[in-house]
Amino acid sequence: MMSANLTELGVAAIRDGVAKGEFTAVEVAEAFNANVAAASALNAFIVATPEKALEAAKATDAKRAAGQPLGKMGGVPIGMKDLFATKGVQTTAASHILEGFTPQYESTVSQKLWDAGAGMLGKLNLDQFAMGSSNETSYFGNVISPWRRNDGGNAALAPGGSSGGSSAAVAARLAPAATGTDTGGSIRQPAAFVGISGIKPTYGRCSRWGIVAFASSLDQAGPMARDVRDCAIMLEAMAGFDPKDATSLNLPVPEWEAGLNGDLRGKKVGIPREYRMDGMDADVAASWDRGIEWLKDAGAEIVDISLPHTKYALPAYYIIAPAEASSNLARYDGVRYGLRDLPDGAGLQDMYAATRAAGFGAEVKRRILIGTYVLSAGFYDAYYTQAQKVRTLIAQDFKNAFTQCDVILAPTAPTAAFGLGEKSDDPLSMYLNDVFAVPASLAGLPAMSVPAGLNREGLPLGLQIVGKPFDEQGVLNAGLAIEARAQFSAKPEKWW
Amino acid sequence: MSVDTATVAKIAALARIKLSEAELAAMVPELNGILAWVEQLGEVDVTGVEPMTAVIENHLRLRDDVINADPLTGGDNRDGVLANAPVAEHGFFGVPKVIE
Numbered sequence: 001m002m003s004a005n006l007t008e009l010g011v012a013a014i015r016d017g018v019a020k021g022e023f024t025a026v027e028v029a030e031a032f033n034a035n036v037a038a039a040s041a042l043n044a045f046i047v048a049t050p051e052k053a054l055e056a057a058k059a060t061d062a063k064r065a066a067g068q069p070l071g072k073m074g075g076v077p078i079g080m081k082d083l084f085a086t087k088g089v090q091t092t093a094a095s096h097i098l099e100g101f102t103p104q105y106e107s108t109v110s111q112k113l114w115d116a117g118a119g120m121l122g123k124l125n126l127d128q129f130a131m132g133s134s135n136e137t138s139y140f141g142n143v144i145s146p147w148r149r150n151d152g153g154n155a156a157l158a159p160g161g162s163s164g165g166s167s168a169a170v171a172a173r174l175a176p177a178a179t180g181t182d183t184g185g186s187i188r189q190p191a192a193f194v195g196i197s198g199i200k201p202t203y204g205r206c207s208r209w210g211i212v213a214f215a216s217s218l219d220q221a222g223p224m225a226r227d228v229r230d231c232a233i234m235l236e237a238m239a240g241f242d243p244k245d246a247t248s249l250n251l252p253v254p255e256w257e258a259g260l261n262g263d264l265r266g267k268k269v270g271i272p273r274e275y276r277m278d279g280m281d282a283d284v285a286a287s288w289d290r291g292i293e294w295l296k297d298a299g300a301e302i303v304d305i306s307l308p309h310t311k312y313a314l315p316a317y318y319i320i321a322p323a324e325a326s327s328n329l330a331r332y333d334g335v336r337y338g339l340r341d342l343p344d345g346a347g348l349q350d351m352y353a354a355t356r357a358a359g360f361g362a363e364v365k366r367r368i369l370i371g372t373y374v375l376s377a378g379f380y381d382a383y384y385t386q387a388q389k390v391r392t393l394i395a396q397d398f399k400n401a402f403t404q405c406d407v408i409l410a411p412t413a414p415t416a417a418f419g420l421g422e423k424s425d426d427p428l429s430m431y432l433n434d435v436f437a438v439p440a441s442l443a444g445l446p447a448m449s450v451p452a453g454l455n456r457e458g459l460p461l462g463l464q465i466v467g468k469p470f471d472e473q474g475v476l477n478a479g480l481a482i483e484a485r486a487q488f489s490a491k492p493e494k495w496w
Numbered sequence: 497m498s499v500d501t502a503t504v505a506k507i508a509a510l511a512r513i514k515l516s517e518a519e520l521a522a523m524v525p526e527l528n529g530i531l532a533w534v535e536q537l538g539e540v541d542v543t544g545v546e547p548m549t550a551v552i553e554n555h556l557r558l559r560d561d562v563i564n565a566d567p568l569t570g571g572d573n574r575d576g577v578l579a580n581a582p583v584a585e586h587g588f589f590g591v592p593k594v595i596e
Contacts, residue, residue: 316534360513382538392547
């Protein structure tokens with residue numbers, strides 16, 4: 001097979017092709033390494049590691065020659081979001097304060113992927129400390145979406161965020177799949193922006209050990225890939241109990257790939273009325289309506305549901321996530337790892353303040369300050385405790401809704417990809433892009449985005465499926481039913 | 497509630513982030529915009545509602561009482577711990593003088 005064709009393959013096709021001997025893992029790794037090397041204009045990777053991808057591929061080919069099992073991800077090279085600690089390979093969270101940081105250990109999720117036969121193409125760019133929705137807060141520069149509007153212009157578009165390097169790399173065929181992390185939509189929104197699939201599992205499915213912490217009660221890792229099956233395969237490899245993460249779920253990992261079934265007869269799909277907001281983008285609304293028809297066609301019954309506290313999810317999130325971030329990011333002090341800025345004659349306290357001033361970007365500072373304020377004496381109850389009570393109500397809304405339905409269908413984002421710079425001057429308008437994604441995060445629920453079509457500008461739109469706790473299978477199956485009917489095959493025309 | 501320049505300067509000091517006068521001046525309206533927006537949470541009736549502590553029910557586990565049971569998170573790894581320190585001397589983290 002020509003190497004150009006190999007990069008059109010997804011996880012399942014590569015795994016199966018390598019296992020059958022249709023091509024070697026080394027050929028696959030070389031083909032993707034070449035695409036990565038030729039795509040610097042997208043700025044999707046902070047560091048490329050072609051040698052790591054080749055090394056893993058050689059190991060897979062050797063195992064095959066020896067007749068040994070190849071693993072769930074055998075021969076599949078992937079991109080690794082630069083939020084996962086990788087032993088011996090710089091891990092930055094796209095920040096200056098961690099520039100040059102070389103972990104002495106491997107994150108649980110990345111180790112599981114390597115154990116399953118995957119190889120690493122490189123470390124993917126992201127919003128700094130995963131704080132952002134457009135990948136414009138990275139210290140290492142913006143990621144440019146491979147997509148362009150169909151107006152003949154060449155305006156640079158956002159790949160979404162925070163997993164913007166992951167989304168751009170998968171859409172541009174630099175990787176068949178990539179890891180993402182989702183705190184308030186950071187897997188689903190970028191997946192929607194570039195026309196790929198991505199799933200955030202139930203909170204606790206994937207170990208957080210070795211992932212640079214942003215908001216620990218929300219952070220969850222998940223796969224981003226070209227289709228639902230590929231997500232199922234990769235999630236199986238990533239998930240599982242880890243004693244090193246206090247919130248890891250001690251549950252067996254289901255065989256999600258084997259359980260895939262797009263027949264939704266007997267299933268009920270809830271449509272939350274509060275998500276149909278005034279002034280909703282017409283293309284997004286139409287795509288949602290098509291999604292409803294597709295799920296009906298798959299046999300599901302559609303039910304109207306109410307999630308009454310929806311409008312309070314985003315403001316609650318923008319108290320809780322910054323509060324946790326201000327605490328988590330206290331560890332960057334210029335003493336133990338990362339940047340140190342020691343002005344002449346400075347004492348320890350001055351060194352902390354100078355190091356953090358130089359090492360954090362504007363959005364990170366903004367969130368640390370908000371978090372510090374809402375946790376400070378006198379304001380804690382008014383802001384933080386109130387937000388955690390509202391969070392309880394939001395989780396209760398979902399619990400009530402799931403007495404009437406099995407999964408919930410909604411748009412992933414309120415718009416298609418926007419242009420770089422269009423929202424970066426106004427933090428609030430950027431935050432609003434996660435309005436449909438944040439509620440499921442606050443409730444710890446599994447949620448997925450699948451491509452649903454193109455809007456009038458020729459840009460991808462995603463549909464989101466939210467499921468009950470632990471029911472990733474139900475989410476994947478509804479995603480599969482949409483995928484089978486959306487027949488999404490558009491891909492960005494190569495300009496880079 | 498809104499914040500003024502003095503309050504933001506105090507928060508920044510608590511957060512150990514040095515802000516220039518210009519950064520401070522720019523941050524005040526930004527934080528006020530966000531705080532005014534989150535204040536809508538005050539509309540919600542939370543009578544009798546417990547604040548969320550865990551989204552998914554889970555029991556906090558205790559590890560086995562064995563020294564260095566996990567070589568990654570146990571002790572005996574001084575060099576690994578110090579490997580990324582900006583200044584490491586004599587097996588310790590180095591910091592500027594804190595006692596005159």
